[in-house]
Structure formats: structure tokens, C-alpha cells
Amino acid sequence: MxxxxxxxxxxxxxxxxxxxxxxxxxxxxxxxxxxxxxxxPSDRIVFGLIxxxxxxxxxxxDFYRLDNQVQFVALCDVDANRLAKAKEEVDTAxxxxxxxxxxxxxxxxxxxxxxxxxxxxxxxxxxxxxSSVVNKKINVYGEKPICRTIKDGQTIVSAxxxxxxxxxxxxxxxxxxxxxxxxxxxxxxxxxxxxxxxAGLPDGGRGIGTPPVQEVPAELNWEMWLGPALKVPxxxxxxxxxxxxxxxxxxxxxxxxxxxIDIANWxxxxxxxxxxxxxxxxxxxxxxxxxxxxxxDFICKYANGIEMRVANASRLPLGMGTTxxxxxxxxxxxxxxxxxxxDPKLLEGEIGENEIHLYKSENHYQNFIDxxxxxxxxxxxxxxxxxxxxxxxxxxIAMTTGQTIKWDPDKEEIIGNPRASRLLSRPYRQxxxxxxx
Amino acid sequence: xxxxxxxxxxVAGLLTFFSACNNEAHYKALIVTGQNNHNWQASNxxxxxxxxxxxxxxxxxxxxxxxxxxxxxxxPKFSKYDLVVLDYNGDTWTEKTKTAFLKFVRNGGGVVxxxxxxxxxxxxxxxxxxxxxxxxxNRNEKSGPYVYxxxxxxxxxDTSKGIGGTHGARxxxxxxxxxxxxxITKGLPAxxxxxxxxxxxxxxxxxxxxxxxATAFSATRGPGQTPGNTSGQAxxxxxxxxxxxxxxxxxxxxxIFHTVLGHADEGGGPAMECVGFIVTFQRGAEWAASGKVxxxxxxxxxxxxxxxxxxxxxxxxxxxxxxNIGSYDIAKSTKNFTFLRNYIRKISGDEQALLNLEKRxxxxxxxxxATVDAKKLLLRELxxxxxxYSVPAIKDLVSNAELKDEAEFALVRLQPIK
Numbered sequence: 006m007x008x009x010x011x012x013x014x015x016x017x018x019x020x021x022x023x024x025x026x027x028x029x030x031x032x033x034x035x036x037x038x039x040x041x042x043x044x045x046p047s048d049r050i051v052f053g054l055i056x057x058x059x060x061x062x063x064x065x066x067d068f069y070r071l072d073n074q075v076q077f078v079a080l081c082d083v084d085a086n087r088l089a090k091a092k093e094e095v096d097t098a099x100x101x102x103x104x105x106x107x108x109x110x111x112x113x114x115x116x117x118x119x120x121x122x123x124x125x126x127x128x129x130x131x132x133x134x135x136s137s138v139v140n141k142k143i144n145v146y147g148e149k150p151i152c153r154t155i156k157d158g159q160t161i162v163s164a165x166x167x168x169x170x171x172x173x174x175x176x177x178x179x180x181x182x183x184x185x186x187x188x189x190x191x192x193x194x195x196x197x198x199x200x201x202x203x204a205g206l207p208d209g210g211r212g213i214g215t216p217p218v219q220e221v222p223a224e225l226n227w228e229m230w231l232g233p234a235l236k237v238p239x240x241x242x243x244x245x246x247x248x249x250x251x252x253x254x255x256x257x258x259x260x261x262x263x264x265x266i267d268i269a270n271w272x273x274x275x276x277x278x279x280x281x282x283x284x285x286x287x288x289x290x291x292x293x294x295x296x297x298x299x300x301x302d303f304i305c306k307y308a309n310g311i312e313m314r315v316a317n318a319s320r321l322p323l324g325m326g327t328t329x330x331x332x333x334x335x336x337x338x339x340x341x342x343x344x345x346x347x348d349p350k351l352l353e354g355e356i357g358e359n360e361i362h363l364y365k366s367e368n369h370y371q372n373f374i375d376x377x378x379x380x381x382x383x384x385x386x387x388x389x390x391x392x393x394x395x396x397x398x399x400x401x402i403a404m405t406t407g408q409t410i411k412w413d414p415d416k417e418e419i420i421g422n423p424r425a426s427r428l429l430s431r432p433y434r435q436x437x438x439x440x441x442x
Numbered sequence: 443x444x445x446x447x448x449x450x451x452x453v454a455g456l457l458t459f460f461s462a463c464n465n466e467a468h469y470k471a472l473i474v475t476g477q478n479n480h481n482w483q484a485s486n487x488x489x490x491x492x493x494x495x496x497x498x499x500x501x502x503x504x505x506x507x508x509x510x511x512x513x514x515x516x517x518p519k520f521s522k523y524d525l526v527v528l529d530y531n532g533d534t535w536t537e538k539t540k541t542a543f544l545k546f547v548r549n550g551g552g553v554v555x556x557x558x559x560x561x562x563x564x565x566x567x568x569x570x571x572x573x574x575x576x577x578x579x580n581r582n583e584k585s586g587p588y589v590y591x592x593x594x595x596x597x598x599x600d601t602s603k604g605i606g607g608t609h610g611a612r613x614x615x616x617x618x619x620x621x622x623x624x625x626i627t628k629g630l631p632a633x634x635x636x637x638x639x640x641x642x643x644x645x646x647x648x649x650x651x652x653x654x655x656a657t658a659f660s661a662t663r664g665p666g667q668t669p670g671n672t673s674g675q676a677x678x679x680x681x682x683x684x685x686x687x688x689x690x691x692x693x694x695x696x697x698i699f700h701t702v703l704g705h706a707d708e709g710g711g712p713a714m715e716c717v718g719f720i721v722t723f724q725r726g727a728e729w730a731a732s733g734k735v736x737x738x739x740x741x742x743x744x745x746x747x748x749x750x751x752x753x754x755x756x757x758x759x760x761x762x763x764x765x766n767i768g769s770y771d772i773a774k775s776t777k778n779f780t781f782l783r784n785y786i787r788k789i790s791g792d793e794q795a796l797l798n799l800e801k802r803x804x805x806x807x808x809x810x811x812a813t814v815d816a817k818k819l820l821l822r823e824l825x826x827x828x829x830x831y832s833v834p835a836i837k838d839l840v841s842n843a844e845l846k847d848e849a850e851f852a853l854v855r856l857q858p859i860k
Contacts, residue, residue: 208632208633208746209633209745209746209747210746211635211746211747211748212745212746212747212748214748215772215773215776217773218773235818235822235847235848235851236847286629288631288745289745289780289783289784290745290747290748290780291717291741291742291743291744291745291747291748291750291776291777291780292747292748292750292775292776292777292780293747293748293776294772294776295747296776299631299633299745299746299747300631300632300633300745300746317632319618319619319632319633320622320632324594404787405787405826406787406790407786407787407788407790407791408790408791424790424826424827427825427826427855427856428826430855432825432850432851432854432855434847434850434851435847435850
């Protein structure tokens with residue numbers, strides 16, 4: 006049902022997109038008119054990108070590798086140097102100088118008509134920008150984690166549902182054969198009844214102490230970089246290293262929740278629920294401006310009896326990756342094509358015709374494009390992305406408070422702990438507010 | 443009714459008794475020093491201070507005759523003690539003293555082998571069994587295997603020839619906890635930076651009944667090779683080893699804790715002031731003396747983010763933190779706030795303790811002396827732990843241009859939750 010309606014909306018939007026291009030003839034690249042492209046221009050997905058840093062550009066290149074199926078026409082960043090560099094690269098790829106640039110996503114949303122938006126920005130901006138883009142009925146490929154707080158996540162999920170757009174989370178491990186295979190084996194009971202899961206995520210790096218206050222570089226709009234976060238003087242920490250500061254991120258824990266916790270959930274069929282009890286400890290830097298936990302070790306209990314342990318890899322017997330333990334043994338999966346088991350026999354043979362088959366995608370980016378065309382659900386839909394990061398965020402609350410947190414995964418509320426409940430959101434600095442859905 | 447009352451009295455009495463015990467020194471410790479290629483004059487009073495401040499030990503120090511002196515006068519009564527801390531690398535002891543020491547350990551005495559004490563007595567076979575691994579003093583393949591980690595596997599190399607013991611230039615290095623279950627290392631971070639120290643590598647010894655609790659990566663690649671820089675990503679990719687840093691050994695009934703850390707400078711220096719050294723030394727000493735560890739991991743234990751130092755060798759207290767928090771300057775140190783955050787974690791289930799702390803925080807918040815930085819951080823913490831008590835004081839700060847954002851942040855969160 007929802008797929009049908011979103012398909013209809015998609016078609017409408019596609020027409021609008023083409024119309025939009027037609028009234029602005031000066032920016033139509035020749036390739037977009039079908040003079041050399043393999044696909045007719047109406048079939049090419051018209052993209053915008055918010056966040057031209059390393060992850061955004063890496064994703065963008067992956068989309069361009071899909072054999073002439075996309076065209077990025079608008080880029081946005083708060084760093085003018087990055088923006089100019091990105092435009093150069095995109096113009097080269099487009100064989101045109103027409104790609105437009107913006108320093109403010111609001112202006113981009115006002116002026117552009119797009120099929121899809123790629124978004125790769127610091128987590129503290131996700132709530133506002135993801136919801137704003139979705140409210141414009143633009144399909145989104147959004148980097149994980151979906152949100153900085155549970156409340157941001159709830160808003161984004163509602164926005165995606167209400168607007169019926171196609172959403173893909175950047176949890177690309179789902180589109181790798183061995184991760185898919187591991188999850189299918191586990192879903193089909195190869196380890197027996199699952200009793201526990203280990204999710205091993207990276208250890209923290211090194212701190213930097215407290216660097217002196219610096220002049221903001223001319224190319225950086227620091228006020229806009231901070232956005233809804235509390236105002237602090239610029240100390241040279243912005244791009245990339247924002248992930249070690251709690252105002253913007255929860256550290257490696259939240260950065261990687263969208264990978265190995267996401268895979269854990271997929272294999273154990275926990276994608277549409279959450280834990281009921283969370284407790285554990287974090288290791289916080291004693292000195293300096295980095296205040297996210299550099300180590301973490303917490304247990305999530307689920308209503309069905311499964312216990313998921315989330316910890317930095319050094320603390321776990323099998324290190325990085327996801328391990329499902331059951332009464333018949335364990336299966337472990339990690340990057341680098343690593344798929345092992347307590348007994349190699351658990352990994353033999355194929356999944357039978359009558360067994361459970363999980364959604365299959367060979368390429369995370371192609372899957373998004375296909376779904377934008379078809380209106381179908383992607384391999385990494387918004388709900389799964391939200392449930393993956395909510396495990397990390399609830400762990401963060403348990404570690405922050407030092408308490409055992411009780412969580413109602415249906416109502417999505419903390420039970421009987423008003424102080425911990427306050428940590429489900431981070432108030433925004435005025436004038437920023439979460440968009441209404 | 444009456445019976446219940448009596449029972450409560452009994453419980454209260456027992457609690458008083460146990461808490462009194464806690465404040466009393468349980469164990470007697472003896473530090474052996476007097477000869478060393480290191481600054482033993484600097485290290486031994488610090489080691490005593492560290493033991494005594496746990497409240498678990500009363501510590502004596504025995505100083506041997508100087509090098510070449512008459513060792514027959516060195517005749518400690520080991521058996522009077524629960525723990526012997528070896529800060530000694532020097533002349534051979536008399537047979538009588540050696541025998542007494544071995545008897546002490548075999549009968550269940552605790553030993554801490556501190557830094558260069560593992561250089562001592564290369565020829566004394568039983569001593570080498572006690573330290574597990576040793577270095578220098580012409581130690582070589584005859585002394586025993588090299589023992590180290592490669593990845594997650596312990597390597598016990600009985601076949602390679604080569605020197606026992608070397609170290610590169612002093613540097614800061616990352617220590618990796620290898621055993622999260624042992625009482626000494628239970629609860630420690632998996633990775634923690636240690637202050638500028640000598641990273642011992644290529645130690646050799648009998649390594650019997652030995653368990654490695656922590657390691658550090660050394661670029662020293664193998665026997666006969668020049669030690670390289672001991673840290674850094676470039677070296678990490680080379681063929682180095684994760685060398686044992688903290689070990690336990692059992693000998694007879696005796697428990698031995700061996701730490702290669704703590705190179706002493708005048709007044710201590712970064713290796714001894716490092717909280718990682720201090721805390722593992724204190725925990726190792728208690729374990730060696732008793733087989734258990736009752737000390738909590740302090741809030742200032744270092745992480746991979748950076749080494750942490752106690753220049754005065756004292757643990758920060760709530761009183762220190764609250765007294766200094768008003769003059770907080772982020773550019774200088776964040777440790778009082780780290781303490782506060784960890785303290786909140788510890789007491790956040792206790793309404794009364796939390797309210798008491800909240801009141802103290804508000805006192806700083808409304809004082810004229812407290813810095814803007816301090817108030818900003820206090821507002822962030824109060825935003826989630828605060829009660830109605832904080833609200834009026836925070837409302838007053840909304841009109842303060844420098845604190846408006848943080849005050850509004852706190853007030854949004856402090857709204858009653860449905």
C-alpha cells in the first residue's frame with residue numbers, strides 16, 4: 006500500500022524535477038539531454054549532496070560509479086573550500102560547469118528540485134536536516150547513525166513514514182555478500198536458539214588535550230557548523246574529529262552502531278524492536294575537550310531473553326564484528342570477508358528454498374537507485390537504522406547515568422527514571438528547532 | 443519487635459566493626475632498597491607513600507649496605523611481613539638472607555617486583571623463578587624463553603638465541619590490558635596511555651606459573667636488533683612485539699606481582715606520577731599480600747585519550763574537585779569536571795546524595811567568583827541531574843548573555859517530564 010502511494014508520488018516528483026530543469030535551460034548539461042549518456046536523461050536520478058567531507062564525497066563517487074545513473078546538480082557545505090573542491094570534481098564528472106553550490110541547506114531546499122539527496126554531516130545536525138529534506142519529499146541516502154538522540158530519531162522515522170519517501174541508511178555492510186550470508190544463516194537457526202550476541206566496535210583513538218582557541222578559518226562558517234549545538238569557541242576541531250565530542254556524537258560507539266549492531270539486529274530479527282534493560286560502563290578521557298567514551302561495555306537484554314553485549318573490540322573474545330551465540334554454536338562476521346563459526350559445518354550448504362531469505366542487495370548505492378525508481382523499500386530502511394542507533398544511544402544513557410535503564414521498546418520510553426529520560430533528547434540552541442512532522 | 447531491634451543493633455555493630463577494619467592497615471609491607479642502577483633514593487619514599495595511602499598497609503623500608511659493603515648486615519625478618527616490595531638491583535645477598543626470602547615466598551608471602559628489580563641476580567635460579575622474566579646482567583637464551591604477545595596470541599620462544607632485556611628511548615606508550623578477569627586488572631580500560639617511561643623489551647626468564655596481565659607494543663623486533671622508537675603507527679606495522687608490562691607469578695604458596703613500570707626521576711617524574719603506574723602498583727601489592735583486591739578503580743585512571751598524572755601522588759577527592767571547580771579553566775585542566783561527572787555516575791541512584799551535590803553545584807553556579815567556563819559546564823550537568831531546587835538559580839542566568847544558551851538548554855531539560 007505505502008509502496009504504491011510512494012510510487013505515485015515519485016512519478017509526480019520526477020515530472021516536477023524534469024519540469025524544473027526545463028525552466029532553467031542554462032544549467033542543463035549536454036549529457037543530461039541524452040547526447041552521450043547511456044540512459045535517457047529522464048531516467049537519471051537528480052541528486053543533491055549536503056556535506057562534502059570525506060564520507061559524502063566517497064558516497065558520491067560510489068554513485069557515479071554506477072554507470073551514468075545519477076547526476077549531482079547541487080552541493081552544500083559550511084566549508085567554502087571543500088564546497089569549491091567538490092564542485093570541481095562533480096563538474097568534471099558531469100562534463101559541465103552547472104553544478105550549483107550552497108552554504109546553507111535551507112537555500113538549497115528552497116531553490117532545487119531533486120529526486121534524491123545524499124547527506125553526510127555531523128550527527129548533531131541529523132535531526133533537523135534529515136527531517137527538513139524528507140519533509141520536502143526528497144528521497145534520502147543518509148549516513149549512519151541516523152540520529153544523535155532518540156528524539157531526533159523518532160522525528161526522522163515519522164517524517165519518512167508520513168512523506169512516503171525512499172530512505173537508505175549508509176549501513177552498507179548489508180549489501181555485502183558475507184554479511185548477508187551470516188545473517189541468513191543465523192535467521193535460519195544455524196546457531197540454534199540465540200542466547201547472546203557480541204557486537205565489537207572500534208576502540209577510541211588518542212586525545213588531543215585542549216587546543217588553544219583559534220581564529221575561525223575564513224572558509225568555515227563556524228556558527229552554521231555548530232547549528233543547534235551549544236556555542237563554543239573554535240579550537241581547530243570540526244571536520245572528522247567532531248566524533249569525539251558528546252555535543253556532536255557519541256564517539257566510536259554511536260559511529261559504529263549503524264554497522265555491527267545493525268548487522269546483529271538483522272541476523273537476530275531485532276530490527277523492529279529494542280532492548281528492555283541496558284546497563285554497563287564507559288571509559289571517559291580524564292583530560293581534554295574530547296569527552297565521548299573511549300571505551301564502552303554494556304549489556305542489552307531483550308524481551309525474548311537474548312543478551313547483546315556491545316563493547317570496544319579489545320574487550321571481546323572475537324574482537325571486531327558481530328557474533329551470534331546459540332545452543333548449537335556461534336557465527337562471527339566482520340569486514341574483510343571474515344565469516345567464521347564454532348564449527349565450519351554451520352556455514353556449509355545453501356539456504357533452502359523453504360527457509361528464510363533476507364532481502365538481497367549486491368550494491369548499496371544501486372539498491373537505493375533501484376528503489377528510488379521503483380518506490381520499494383531499500384535494504385537499509387529508516388526503521389532498522391533507527392533501531393540500530395537506539396541501542397548505542399541507550400547504552401550511552403546507561404553509561405552516562407551509571408544506572409540500569411529500563412526501556413519500553415514499543416512505546417520507546419524509559420521506564421521510571423525521569424533523569425535518564427531527559428537524556429533522550431538534547432535541547433537545541435535557539436533559533437534552531439526540530440521540524441514538525 | 444524486640445528481637446528485630448536487637449538484630450538491627452547487631453548489624454549496626456558489625457558494620458561499625460568492618461568499617462573500622464577497613465580504615466586500619468591489614469598488612470605489613472617491607473620495601474627492600476639501597477642499591478640500584480636507578481634512583482632508589484627517589485623511588486622508595488614514594489612507594490611507601492603509595493602503599494600507606496591505600497589504608498591497607500603499614501610499610502617499613504630496609505636499606506641495604508652500599509655496593510661492595512658488608513652484606514651480612516642485611517638480614518631482614520621477612521617472615522614478619524605480608525608483602526616484600528623489591529626496589530633493589532645490586533650485590534648478592536648472603537645465603538642466609540636468600541634462604542629466608544625463599545622461605546617467605548614459598549610459605550605464601552607476597553612480592554612486588556618493581557621496575558629494575560627484574561635486572562637483579564641473573565645467576566640466582568630461584569629468584570628468576572620468582573620474577574618470571576628478567577633483563578640485562580648477561581641474561582640470554584640460558585635464562586629462559588622470550589615471552590610476548592603477537593596479536594592475541596602468547597608466544598613463548600624457547601629457541602631464539604639473544605640478549606635478555608633492552609629498552610628504547612624513554613617515551614609515552616600505550617598499555618593494553620590482556621586480562622579483564624584478574625583482580626588486579628578487572629575494571630581497567632583495555633587501552634591506556636602511560637607517562638614517559640622505559641619500555642622494557644626482550645626480557646627472558648623461566649616464566650613458570652606466570653600470567654601476563656598487560657602488554658605494550660615495542661618496535662624492538664628481535665634478539666640482537668637495535669631498539670627502535672617504541673610508539674607510532676609506522677612502527678606498529680613493522681614486526682614488533684607486544685611486551686609483558688604487568689605480570690603475576692606464583693612460587694610455592696607465594697603470589698608475585700611484577701611491574702616493569704615506574705622509572706624514577708628526582709621527585710618521582712612522569713613514570714611514577716602516572717596514575718596507571720600508581721594504581722596498578724597499589725592493586726598489585728594488595729593482591730600479592732592477600733590474593734584479592736578491594737580498592738576501586740579511581741576516576742582519574744587514564745584511557746587511550748591520554749596519560750593522567752598525580753604530581754603529589756594523591757587521589758583527587760570530592761572536596762578537592764568542588765573547591766577547585768569554580769576556578770575552572772578549560773585550557774588548563776578538565777580533571778575536576780571529569781571527576782564530577784564520574785562522581786555523579788556513582789551516586790545518581792541516590793536521591794539524597796544527588797540533592798546534596800546539586801546544592802553544592804548551585805552554590806558555585808550563583809557565586810560571583812566562579813568562571814563562565816565553570817558555570818557553563820555546571821549547567822550542562824544540572825540539566826539532567828537537577829531538581830526544582832536548581833530552577834530559580836538557572837532562570838536568573840537566562841539574562842546573562844554569556845550563559846543564556848546553556849541556561850536555556852538546562853531549563854528545557856528540567857521541565858517536568860510526563
